[in-house]
Amino acid sequence: MKKCHATGAIILPCLVAAFTCLPHPLQAADAPGSPAVSKLLLEAKKQSSLIAADATLLRSYGQSNLDWTTHGKQITRMRNHINAAAKTVTALDSLKSHAAPWQAVAIGRILPYMREMAEDTTNAIDYINKNQSRLSDKEYKDYIEANSDMSRELATLVAQFVDYGNSKGNYEKLQQKLEFPGK
Amino acid sequence: MKNILMCLATSAVLITGMAPGLQAGDQAGDAPDTISKLFDDARTQSSQLSLEWKSSARQPGLIWTSDAAEVTRMKEGLNATVKTVAKLNEARSQASPSQLSTIDRIVPVMQEISESSTTAIDFLTKNQTRLTSKQYKDYIGQSSDTSNRLAEIVSKLVDYESRKVQLDLAKRNLELAAK
Numbered sequence: 030m031k032k033c034h035a036t037g038a039i040i041l042p043c044l045v046a047a048f049t050c051l052p053h054p055l056q057a058a059d060a061p062g063s064p065a066v067s068k069l070l071l072e073a074k075k076q077s078s079l080i081a082a083d084a085t086l087l088r089s090y091g092q093s094n095l096d097w098t099t100h101g102k103q104i105t106r107m108r109n110h111i112n113a114a115a116k117t118v119t120a121l122d123s124l125k126s127h128a129a130p131w132q133a134v135a136i137g138r139i140l141p142y143m144r145e146m147a148e149d150t151t152n153a154i155d156y157i158n159k160n161q162s163r164l165s166d167k168e169y170k171d172y173i174e175a176n177s178d179m180s181r182e183l184a185t186l187v188a189q190f191v192d193y194g195n196s197k198g199n200y201e202k203l204q205q206k207l208e209f210p211g212k
Numbered sequence: 213m214k215n216i217l218m219c220l221a222t223s224a225v226l227i228t229g230m231a232p233g234l235q236a237g238d239q240a241g242d243a244p245d246t247i248s249k250l251f252d253d254a255r256t257q258s259s260q261l262s263l264e265w266k267s268s269a270r271q272p273g274l275i276w277t278s279d280a281a282e283v284t285r286m287k288e289g290l291n292a293t294v295k296t297v298a299k300l301n302e303a304r305s306q307a308s309p310s311q312l313s314t315i316d317r318i319v320p321v322m323q324e325i326s327e328s329s330t331t332a333i334d335f336l337t338k339n340q341t342r343l344t345s346k347q348y349k350d351y352i353g354q355s356s357d358t359s360n361r362l363a364e365i366v367s368k369l370v371d372y373e374s375r376k377v378q379l380d381l382a383k384r385n386l387e388l389a390a391k
Contacts, residue, residue, distance in 0.1 A: 149379070160390075168382070168389040175382040179375045186368050193361040200328075200354045204335065207347055 062129030
C-alpha cells in the first residue's frame, strides 16, 4: 500500500507539470484588462490542468489494478480540485461585466468546457465509488480512458482560449497604439 | 506476397500512428462524411492562413498595396475560410447533435480568423508606409501569433468533437453492460 501511495506521489506532480506545459506559456497579466479577471483566467487554466491530470491518474489506477479503496486521499484531492474549479467558474461568471472585451469573450468560451470537465470527472469518480466490483471490466476501462482523453482535450482548449484571449488583448493594444490620426 | 501484405499493413499502421491529432469523424460512425470533411477543411485552412502570416512576418519588405503573390495567396486563403464557414452553416440541418455543437463552436472562431486577417491586411495596406520597420515587425508578429492560436483552437475543436463521440459511446457501452 505504501508503494501505491509512493507511486501516486511521483505520478501526480509529473502529470500536473506535463499538463501545465501543454500549449503556450501564459502571460495573462500582460494584456490590458481587469487584473482580477486575468488572475482568475490563469487559475482556470491551472485548475483545468489539475482535473485533466486527475482523470489521467484514474486511468492509471484502472491499468494497474490497484485497490481503489486505498486511494481515499486521492479522491478527496480530486474533489477539491473540482470544487476549486467550480468556485473559479462562479467568480468568473460574476466578474464578466467588469472584464475587458477579450476577457469577456474568453470567459464565455471557457466556462462551458470547465463545467463539462468538472461534470465528467465527478461522474467518473462517482461511478468508481459505486461499482468497485466492475473496475476490471473492459467497458469500464474504455470509459475511463475516453474520459481521460476528453479531459485532456478540454484542459488544452481552456488553456488555448485563455492564451488566445491574452494574445488578442495585446494585439488590440498594439493596433490602437499604431492607429494614425487622419489616415 | 504475404510479406508484401504484411509490409503494407505495417506501413498503414505507422502512417496512421504518425498522423497529427485525431482525424475528424474517426469515431463518428454515423456522422455524415461531408461535415467531417468540412471540419478537416476548417482545420487545414486556418492552419494554412496562420502559416502565411508567419511567412509574412519573415518578409518585412512585403508591399501590401501591390499585388504581391503572398498577399494574393493570403486573400485566397481568406476566401476559402469564408466559404467553409458558409458551408458549415448550410450543413447544420444534416449534422448530428455532436457535430452541430462543434459547428456552433468552430464557426465563431473561423469568423474571427477571417475578420482578424482582413483587419490586419486593411491596416497594413493603409499604413505600411507610415510604419517604422520595428512597428511593422511588432504588428505582423502579434497578428501572426493571434492567427496561430486561433488555428490551434480550430484544430483542437475538431479533435474535441471526435473525443466527445468516443466518450458518449463509452458511456453507452458502460450503461448497457450494467443492465
